[in-house]
Amino acid sequence: MGMAEGQKIGRASAAVLRERRRRFRRTRVRELKMIAKALASTKHPVLVHIIPMRRCNLDCGYCNEYDDVSKPVPIEEMKRRLDRLADMGTSVITISGGEPLMHPELEEIIRHTRERGMIAGMITNGFLLSKERIRTLNEAGLEHLQISIDNVTPDEVSKKSLKTLDTRLEWLSEFAVFQVNINSVLGSGVKYPEDALTIAHRAVELGFTSTVGIIHDHNGQLKALDPRQIEIFEEIMELGKRSYSRFNDFQHNVARAKEHTWRCRSGSRYLYICEDGLVHWCSQQRGYPGIPLAEYSDEMRHREYETKKFCAPRCTVSCVQQVAMLDNWRDPQNLKPTPKKRAPQTVPAELVQIGSTRVDS
Numbered sequence: 001m002g003m004a005e006g007q008k009i010g011r012a013s014a015a016v017l018r019e020r021r022r023r024f025r026r027t028r029v030r031e032l033k034m035i036a037k038a039l040a041s042t043k044h045p046v047l048v049h050i051i052p053m054r055r056c057n058l059d060c061g062y063c064n065e066y067d068d069v070s071k072p073v074p075i076e077e078m079k080r081r082l083d084r085l086a087d088m089g090t091s092v093i094t095i096s097g098g099e100p101l102m103h104p105e106l107e108e109i110i111r112h113t114r115e116r117g118m119i120a121g122m123i124t125n126g127f128l129l130s131k132e133r134i135r136t137l138n139e140a141g142l143e144h145l146q147i148s149i150d151n152v153t154p155d156e157v158s159k160k161s162l163k164t165l166d167t168r169l170e171w172l173s174e175f176a177v178f179q180v181n182i183n184s185v186l187g188s189g190v191k192y193p194e195d196a197l198t199i200a201h202r203a204v205e206l207g208f209t210s211t212v213g214i215i216h217d218h219n220g221q222l223k224a225l226d227p228r229q230i231e232i233f234e235e236i237m238e239l240g241k242r243s244y245s246r247f248n249d250f251q252h253n254v255a256r257a258k259e260h261t262w263r264c265r266s267g268s269r270y271l272y273i274c275e276d277g278l279v280h281w282c283s284q285q286r287g288y289p290g291i292p293l294a295e296y297s298d299e300m301r302h303r304e305y306e307t308k309k310f311c312a313p314r315c316t317v318s319c320v321q322q323v324a325m326l327d328n329w330r331d332p333q334n335l336k337p338t339p340k341k342r343a344p345q346t347v348p349a350e351l352v353q354i355g356s357t358r359v360d361s
Contacts, residue, residue: 012174019138019177027143027179030119034091038326042269042305043298044089046323049096049283050273052078052109056099058125058159065098065283073275075105079112081277084293086116088301090271094121094144094319096283098275101128107140114141121145125160129168134175145176148183148213152195162199173206180208184236186229186255187214193229200236212236214254214316224257250321259313262321263328267304270323281309282317288337308333 012020038046054070073081085093093113100106101124113120121144122137137145149165150158172180182203184196196212203210212233214225225233233255253260266272266281267289273279279296280286281304291300305327315321 016175016177023143023177024179027119034119035326037089037091038269042327042331043302044091045085045271045301046090046269046326047092047094047319048085048090048271048273049094049319050078050081050085051097051275052095052100052103052106054098054275055102056097056125057102057127058099065096067098070098070275072103072105073277075108077277078105078109081273081293082109082112082116082118085271085273086118088298090118092119092121094123096123099125099128101133107136110137110140110142119143123148126165126168127159129171131171131175134171138175138177142178144179144181145172146181146183148185149199150185150195151192152198155191162195162202166202169202169206169208173208181211182208183211183213185213186225186233193225193232196236197232200239204239210236210239211318212251213318214251225255230255251318254316260315260321262312262324263331263333264309264312264315264320265305265324265327266309266320267307268301269305269327270320282320284317285309285311303335303338306331306333307335307337310337 034046037044051073053072054065054067055072056065056068059068082093095106095109095113100122103109110120110122120140120142122142123146126147147165147169148160149162150160152162154161154164169182182199184199184203186193186196200210200212214233233251237251250260250262264281266285267279270282271279272282272286273293274286277293279289279291279293281288289300289304309315
């Protein structure tokens with residue numbers, strides 16, 4: 001499938017290509033060390049999603065992870081949280097939101113993450129990217145960036161379309177020295193499943209990796225893709241063969257609405273830290289365990305490692321699944337979740353979102 005008329009491929013300069021190769025090699029070595037460390041010990045978090053602000057510049061109809069009023073977390077508090085995570089031995093930090101590019105000191109957050117020896121990634125809708133912002137992200141040391149694109153042209157559900165983002169993708173292809181992944185989506189609410197294939201091909205044409213996510217139905221449950229969607233899903237998975245996720249068969253089960261047998265290590269090997277500094281299992285189970293990061297002890301983390309999660313069989317949160325691959329072969333889970341603690345009064349009641357309609361990274 002070729003590019004649509006009027007599209008082009010960003011042509012990176014020789015200097016950008018050299019720096020891109022250098023950073024890729026360095027990041028790949030660090031990723032291999034991360035895997036080796038994770039296989040050698042289960043006592044530290046592998047991946048942490050951290051939220052520097054809940055506010056977003058978009059209002060996509062399916063999303064339960066944003067508001068339009070929150071202020072950014074102060075930089076000194078963000079540094080304290082990152083220091084705590086580094087002291088736990090965390091390997092990878094993914095900055096998410098809301099929209100992280102709205103944080104006025106995002107680059108300093110990335111820089112501090114790198115200074116503390118952790119791999120720095122980010123999930124963004126991409127709308128606030130510019131040539132200058134890509135340059136500052138390069139200089140800060142960002143290593144991974146992911147943009148999810150929902151459709152080819154914007155509609156009433158989502159503005160995250162190839163049409164509105166393609167120029168920014170060309171800028172990334174031309175100027176970014178960090179790795180870029182484009183995630184397309186299939187499932188409930190996506191009008192034209194062929195859009196996912198168009199987006200995936202465009203990503204590969206621009207030199208990015210490509211992955212595909214599957215959205216829950218409106219009740220937050222698995223819903224099987226139809227035969228044509230399955231075909232598209234399999235083709236995109238083949239396009240994304242360079243991605244780490246190709247080693248995990250859970251998405252093939254999700255696509256067919258089959259329950260998946262695995263050991264979810266959220267709360268231990270994977271942490272989700274909200275803007276209020278609380279630890280949660282993941283973005284779709286906010287409120288569990290709901291403990292401030294500063295008070296989250298090794299003992300609590302180890303207990304969550306051994307806790308069987310009630311939501312695991314029908315989970316679609318791919319980043320948690322990928323982390324779990326490191327430990328699925330060992331240490332059965334025989335504990336039950338502890339009763340949910342009462343959240344601090346400063347945390348809004350709507351923090352807890354059980355059974356969302358959106359797939360995570």
